[in-house]
Amino acid sequence: MSDHQTKKEFKYEYLGLLIIAISVFSFLGLVTTELYGQLFSSQAIGAVGSFLIRSLAGLFGNGKYIFPFYLGFIGFMVIRKSSYDIHKPLLLGMGLIYGIILSIFHLQFFKDSGQFLEVFLQAMEGRGGGLIGAATAVVLGVLFGPVGSYVILGTLTIIALLLITNISLKDMISRFKKYSGKAFELLKTKFSDFLFYEIEEENEEIPVSEDEQEPIPIIVDQSDDSIFVDMDTEDGEKDQGPLDYEERDMDDAHDDYESYNLPPMDILKRPIRLKKSRINKDLAENIRLLEQTLTSFGVQAKVSQVGCGPAITRYELQPAKGVKVNRIVSLSDDIALSLAAPDIRIVAPIPGKPAVGIEVPNKE
Incomplete structure (x- = not known):
């Protein structure tokens, strides 16, 4: 220098x-x-x-x-x-x-x-x-x-x-559009997290209000008499007949258990329920992924209704005009991959409705 x-x-x-x-x-x-x-x-x-x-x-x-x-x-x-x-x-x-x-x-x-x-x-x-x-x-x-x-x-x-x-x-202008878009997505994510924010406490049961109904589980009736079968005794075995028993007064039976102490209630585990806010957040995310996946394959459809059951959740899709139902059915594997589901079932169309049903197994 x-x-x-x-x-x-x-x-x-x-x-x-x-x-x-x-x-x-x-x-x-x-x-x-x-x-x-x-x-x-x-x-x-x-x-x-x-x-x-x-x-x-x-x-x-x-x-x-x-x-x-x-x-x-x-x-x-x-x-x-x-x-x-x-x-x-x-x-x-x-x-x-x-x-x-x-x-x-x-x-x-x-x-x-x-x-x-x-x-x-x-x-x-x-x-x-x-x-x-x-x-x-x-x-x-x-x-x-x-x-x-x-x-x-x-x-x-x-x-x-x-x-x-x-x-x-x-x-x-190009940079403004780029950074404003990123800022909008960030605010959208923060706002979504704020709306669906949840504080989970271990073993805390959330009370259900009167206007909220839990999904009704499917109960299979197995009380038919046909399940009880009379067994024949094998050869060489004698029928023992009725059992002998000693009749006792109920007061005597009560006296035998006067010193019995009931076990404490804390040995029982309280039921754990998913919070409604968490369910809503998962549903909103699945709806977004479902619509985004269909759009990426050129299929225009919107989720019009969601039905939550104990085992599966059904998303009702409203396809746009001109969209073939077979086109949605052919994307079953791609939809399952995007939703991280082991398998899905497509009902095309739903009986009595102008919609296509996509049934996804619940994770929990």
Whole structure:
């Protein structure tokens, strides 16, 4: 590296440090004035500091608190890059954003009073966007009115963002669509998790309200007399006849168990039930997977009804017009794979309904 390049870098580093020092000094002066008043601030930061604070208030108004950060950023960029040419688009964009903020701060004063003198008097007192914001607000207000002023400022904001990011408007729109889509999916997932949030406690039974009915299990009646068969005695065995027993009074039987202690209730396990919120969440996820799988194969169908049973859950599909039923039946293996089910049964169509039933075994 030549001596000329080294001296040039040192020059920019010195300039950057000086800019950062001014930004820190102005920030401390603003904080001191805000917290302790003008008198204490004058003693703490001296005459130069007091003049600097009054100048910032007059020029930038309420935007004076942004100025030290903007100035400090410029100082860091000067030290890091050591070249003004690299900073120009970025610094110009940030300066444009700063001016837009000051204009917005002062547009309200112009809308309320409409008097040029009143607007600039408010600016000199350190209100709104200061003299810079007042001048911009007056020009925009006179030429374009309040509504047109905000349109112009919005357009300038887009231009400033293009300068800061150094990308084209087309790329900016593309990135905005990409990241907004990801943000929407994230919010959708978080919102879904919030709706179906559940706190499970071990062995906690959830009471069922009167308007909620549990699925009725299928009860198979096996009490037919035909299951009891008279067995013939084998050859050589004698029929023992009726058993002999001794008749005892019930009071005597009760006396024999007076000292018997019943076992505690905690030896019994309380039933564990799935929470309704968890069931709803699983159903919603299966509906999404089912419709997504069918759509990926070009089959347009929506789940119109879900029937939950003790062993299976039936999803009733409403195919779109022109969709053949055989097309859905042929996708049984793909549907089972997407739902992580060992097997499924397709009822096409459901008797008495213009729908196709997909029966999936329950996991629990």
